[in-house]
Amino acid sequence: MLSGASAGGRGRRRFNATDQTGSLAPVPRLSEVIAALETLWPAERAESWDAVGTVVGDPDQQVTRVLFAVDPVQEIVDEAVKLGAGLLVTHHPLYLRGTTTVAATHFKGRVVHTLIKNDIALHVAHTNADTADPGVSDALAGALDLRVTGPLVPDPTDPEGRRGLGRVCALDHPLTVRELAARAAERLPATAQGIRVAGDPEALVRTVAVSGGSGDSLFDQVRAAGVDAFLTADLRHHPVSEARAHSPLALLDAAHWATEWPWCELAASQLDEISDRHGWDLRVHVSTTVTDPWTAHAASTTSDPLGAPN
Numbered sequence: 270m271l272s273g274a275s276a277g278g279r280g281r282r283r284f285n286a287t288d289q290t291g292s293l294a295p296v297p298r299l300s301e302v303i304a305a306l307e308t309l310w311p312a313e314r315a316e317s318w319d320a321v322g323t324v325v326g327d328p329d330q331q332v333t334r335v336l337f338a339v340d341p342v343q344e345i346v347d348e349a350v351k352l353g354a355g356l357l358v359t360h361h362p363l364y365l366r367g368t369t370t371v372a373a374t375h376f377k378g379r380v381v382h383t384l385i386k387n388d389i390a391l392h393v394a395h396t397n398a399d400t401a402d403p404g405v406s407d408a409l410a411g412a413l414d415l416r417v418t419g420p421l422v423p424d425p426t427d428p429e430g431r432r433g434l435g436r437v438c439a440l441d442h443p444l445t446v447r448e449l450a451a452r453a454a455e456r457l458p459a460t461a462q463g464i465r466v467a468g469d470p471e472a473l474v475r476t477v478a479v480s481g482g483s484g485d486s487l488f489d490q491v492r493a494a495g496v497d498a499f500l501t502a503d504l505r506h507h508p509v510s511e512a513r514a515h516s517p518l519a520l521l522d523a524a525h526w527a528t529e530w531p532w533c534e535l536a537a538s539q540l541d542e543i544s545d546r547h548g549w550d551l552r553v554h555v556s557t558t559v560t561d562p563w564t565a566h567a568a569s570t571t572s573d574p575l576g577a578p579n
């Protein structure tokens with residue numbers, strides 16, 4: 270299961286790919302691996318406010334192991350060191366708003382120091398991975414066995430209409446809201462929060478919009494899509510209260526980290542496939558370390574949220 274601090278060892282070493290001189294399969298340089306990642310998530314497809322691409326790294330450095338994770342935090346960087354990774358790929362940026370210092374007195378500076386001292390590059394694919402085809406919400410839909418019918422907010426620059434933010438999905442066998450929440454709780458990595466639900470637990474769900482990460486700016490598009498439910502993260506009181514007043518739309522709120530983690534597995538398999546095509550000697554790993562900042566949850570002790578005896 271998805272617990273503990275070990276890296277998921279999805280990578281496999283391939284000794285059978287030999288070149289004409291009989292040497293082992295070539296070890297790629299960082300620049301070659303980054304070029305491969307750029308084909309999956311071109312930096313120019315990121316939002317203008319975003320900070321994606323290579324944060325730390327020498328393009329000439331050879332890379333034999335890559336680690337995928339959601340957050341570029343010290344715990345994950347320490348895991349990359351232990352693994353012997355030459356490249357850490359994260360979904361969240363290290364410096365979203367820029368910085369004037371990388372001094373190790375600050376936790377982000379400490380991350381930079383640890384990376385450089387250990388010859389580990391850091392590359393970020395954030396909103397360019399959200400809107401990719403396949404992207405973060407495809408991975409979320411896949412984890413929940415939902416059939417994607419299209420993007421929730423289509424990217425107008427995609428003539429095929431496949432890229433964009435969030436996904437609209439269909440359930441081949443309708444579930445109740447309660448059953449869908451139970452499936453999300455079972456299939457997404459375990460977190461303290463679990464799944465919060467707003468709406469009638471017995472209402473039937475035939476169509477659902479999903480969006481990995483914070484989704485409460487998407488209510489207009491979710492309503493326009495006419496779906497029965499919306500599964501995302503970071504939902505707040507007022508947007509949820511207003512959405513519930515508008516329509517019977519059911520809301521499922523998971524931990525932000527848990528909704529984006531399935532992308533790491535998807536991304537790792539995409540890089541594995543590219544690596545196979547090139548015949549690279551490259552092992553690709555996915556971190557299973559839980560970096561959701563919420564660490565505990567105390568359920569209310571009565572079924573009445575106001576605590577009145579019932």
Ligand SMILES: [Zn+2]
Pocket residue numbers: 361481482483525529
């Ligand atoms: Zn996120």
